[in-house]
Amino acid sequence: MSEVQASDRPVCLVVMGPSGTGKTTTAKGLATRLGWVFAEADEFHPKANIDKMSAGIPLNDEDRAPWLLAIRDWVSGEAAAGRSAVITCSALKRRYRDVLRGASARVRFVELTADEAVIRERMEKRKGHYMPPSLLASQYADFEPLNDGEDGVRVSVEQTPDAVVADALRQLGLDPI
Numbered sequence: 001m002s003e004v005q006a007s008d009r010p011v012c013l014v015v016m017g018p019s020g021t022g023k024t025t026t027a028k029g030l031a032t033r034l035g036w037v038f039a040e041a042d043e044f045h046p047k048a049n050i051d052k053m054s055a056g057i058p059l060n061d062e063d064r065a066p067w068l069l070a071i072r073d074w075v076s077g078e079a080a081a082g083r084s085a086v087i088t089c090s091a092l093k094r095r096y097r098d099v100l101r102g103a104s105a106r107v108r109f110v111e112l113t114a115d116e117a118v119i120r121e122r123m124e125k126r127k128g129h130y131m132p133p134s135l136l137a138s139q140y141a142d143f144e145p146l147n148d149g150e151d152g153v154r155v156s157v158e159q160t161p162d163a164v165v166a167d168a169l170r171q172l173g174l175d176p177i
Helices: 023-034 047-054 061-080 094-100 116-125 133-142 161-172
Strands: 011-016 037-040 085-088 106-113 152-156
Touching: 011 023, 011 061, 011 094, 023 037, 023 085, 023 106, 023 161, 047 061, 061 085, 061 094, 094 106, 106 161, 152 161
Parallel strands: 011 085, 011 106, 037 085, 106 152
Antiparallel strands: none
């Protein structure tokens, strides 16, 4: 068992990055390999946020504030129940990640990286998602990569989904079940 898994408090992996980077696929893969609870942060958005994004209007910090608090509180609830978890969340800015780090779990980040053109191409092929490719540029403009002092790793998504998950686990020092 790794040092992280042996710690006295549950861990929450936040799989982060702009829309289209494969957060859901990666987070589900991590949760399955680790045997941890999975959640999709998009489900925490109020309807007004989804309506705004569906209309091609980027969210602002005020829009994101209650969403981030709801995610933080969910993470704390899982930790209080003694469960480690994996959740998706764009977590585009350091101050957003600071809110999430306020949870009672050890919050670690998995930053998914790729060139914007690669992600735009992926988004143009995907069906049934409320986030239009037209908002991708605003997400990349707002995006603040992890700083050296933040607890997390960077993983390129320009490889297979299984390779992304394996790379994240290796860099995090986590052993799958």
